[in-house]
Amino acid sequence: MSPWIIHPADRLNALRALVAPPIGFAPFFxxxxxxxxxxxxxxxxxxxxKTNYLLHxxxxxxFSRNSALNLLLDLSMGSVSGxxxxxxxxxxxxxxxxxxxxxxxxxxx
Numbered sequence: 001m002s003p004w005i006i007h008p009a010d011r012l013n014a015l016r017a018l019v020a021p022p023i024g025f026a027p028f029f030x031x032x033x034x035x036x037x038x039x040x041x042x043x044x045x046x047x048x049x050k051t052n053y054l055l056h057x058x059x060x061x062x063f064s065r066n067s068a069l070n071l072l073l074d075l076s077m078g079s080v081s082g083x084x085x086x087x088x089x090x091x092x093x094x095x096x097x098x099x100x101x102x103x104x105x106x107x108x109x
Contacts, residue, residue, distance in 0.1 A: 003066070010063045013054050017063075017073050020048040020080040052081040059088045 005011050024044060027034040034040075055077040057063075062070045074085035 004069060005063055006061075006065055007063075010057075013057065014063045014069075014073060016048065017051065017054050017058070017077045020051045021076050023048050024080045048080060051077050052083060055081055055083060055085065055088060056092070059085060059092065 005014050027037070027040060055074075058070075058073055058077065063073055064070050078084040
C-alpha cells in the first residue's frame with residue numbers, strides 16, 4: 001500500500017488533480033497557448049474537465065491519509081474548479097446527504 005495514496009485507483013485521480021492548475025492557468029503565462037484559445041479550450045476539457053467530479057470523490061473519500069497532501073489536493077482542485085473543499089463539504093455532505101445545512105444558508109427574504 002502506498003504511503004501517499006490510499007487506494008491504487010486514486011493514483012491517477014491525484015495526479016490529475018495536481019496537474020490541473022498548471023494546465024488551467026498556462027494561458028496566463030504563455031502567449032502561445034492564449035493565441036489558440038479554441039484549441040486550448042478543447043484540450044482543457046479533455047485534460048481537466050472532470051476536476052470538480054474529482055473534488056467530489058475526494059470529499060467523500062480523501063485520496064490520502066497524509067493531511068498535507070489532502071490539503072494540497074483540495075487547494076489544487078479548488079483553484080481550478082472554483083469550488084473549495086470546505087464549500088463542497090457544507091453544501092454537499094451536510095446539505096444533500098444529511099439535510100443539516102440550514103445554519104449555513106442565508107435567509108430567504
